[in-house]
Amino acid sequence: MREMFNYYKSKDADLSQVKDLTVSHPAEGIICQSIAALSRNLSSTIVEEEVMKYGLKAYKDWNVTAIADRPGLYILHNIFTPESHLEWVYKAINIYCRPPNFTNINQSGSMEEDKNFNIKKLRWATLGFDYDWTAKVYPETPRAPLPDEFVYVGEKITEALGLLKLESDTSIVNYYPLNTRLSPHVDRSERDYSYPLVSLSFGQSAIYVSGGASANDEPIPIMLHSGDVLVMAGSQRLVFHGVPRILKTQNFQVENDSSSFTVAEKKALLQYINDHRVNVTLRRTAP
Numbered sequence: 299m300r301e302m303f304n305y306y307k308s309k310d311a312d313l314s315q316v317k318d319l320t321v322s323h324p325a326e327g328i329i330c331q332s333i334a335a336l337s338r339n340l341s342s343t344i345v346e347e348e349v350m351k352y353g354l355k356a357y358k359d360w361n362v363t364a365i366a367d368r369p370g371l372y373i374l375h376n377i378f379t380p381e382s383h384l385e386w387v388y389k390a391i392n393i394y395c396r397p398p399n400f401t402n403i404n405q406s407g408s409m410e411e412d413k414n415f416n417i418k419k420l421r422w423a424t425l426g427f428d429y430d431w432t433a434k435v436y437p438e439t440p441r442a443p444l445p446d447e448f449v450y451v452g453e454k455i456t457e458a459l460g461l462l463k464l465e466s467d468t469s470i471v472n473y474y475p476l477n478t479r480l481s482p483h484v485d486r487s488e489r490d491y492s493y494p495l496v497s498l499s500f501g502q503s504a505i506y507v508s509g510g511a512s513a514n515d516e517p518i519p520i521m522l523h524s525g526d527v528l529v530m531a532g533s534q535r536l537v538f539h540g541v542p543r544i545l546k547t548q549n550f551q552v553e554n555d556s557s558s559f560t561v562a563e564k565k566a567l568l569q570y571i572n573d574h575r576v577n578v579t580l581r582r583t584a585p
């Protein structure tokens with residue numbers, strides 16, 4: 299894991315081995331198909347007709363990649379409408395990182411206005427059960443319920459995949475400027491691993507490395523773009539993974555002015571999303 303992580307950290311890394319998972323590679327057991335083809339749980343009426351909230355596209359437009367020798371790992375490709383990517387990042391930089399939520403800048407969630415709040419220094423926010431990064435534990439009780447959109451999206455995604463429905467109660471939101479990374483780790487602090495972990499990507503892209511239960515297992519490099527969702531369930535719930543590199547791949551614009559953003563908000567939002575990646579992890583922490 300370390301070796302591949304360090305390789306992709308470099309700006310000179312050759313990216314030709316980073317798999318395009320939006321197509322199948324049958325010889326390698328990598329199959330990309332519609333959610334309807336993958337999941338017997340979804341009736342054709344639901345696939346055709348269910349109207350989604352919070353920017354999720356209808357099920358009929360969902361494609362998902364599964365990998366034969368990594369059962370439980372799923373990558374859903376751009377399942378959010380284009381406008382909603384901006385909405386999600388707007389909320390990430392205006393709501394999720396504001397009091398009373400805890401962030402790396404305001405680790406107690408203090409409601410006193412922080413005059414030194416500097417968005418450039420923002421790296422994480424915790425919601426629900428606030429993770430204790432030092433002790434590596436979640437508290438016994440949550441500080442607050444999760445935003446409705448987190449719960450909804452986690453449910454829709456896990457239901458569609460035929461997994462145990464994720465009733466998420468906790469989130470870590472990661473903020474990545476272009477030159478940052480997230481070291482290899484396993485998310486093992488949640489109290490019940492039978493719940494999947496669902497991870498939403500917005501903004502710029504990531505090289506994501508997904509390994510095995512041991513740090514020595516051979517990882518695969520995956521490209522994650524804005525609107526993609528990665529799900530870790532079953533035996534893939536406890537694998538090593540990390541983000542060695544953020545790649546600037548997209549130039550977001552606000553297409554028309556029916557958006558509800560003010561001019562100043564729009565400017566700040568575009569500046570942020572064109573230089574950062576935001577990742578929202580949906581977790582179940584209570585047993």
Ligand SMILES: O=C(O)CCC(=O)C(=O)O
Binds near residue numbers: 480485497504539579
């Ligand atoms: O940014 C990502 O895609 C992964 C985030 C992650 O692994 C985590 O928050 O535990």
Ligand SMILES: [Fe+2]
Binds near residue numbers: 484
């Ligand atoms: Fe993680």
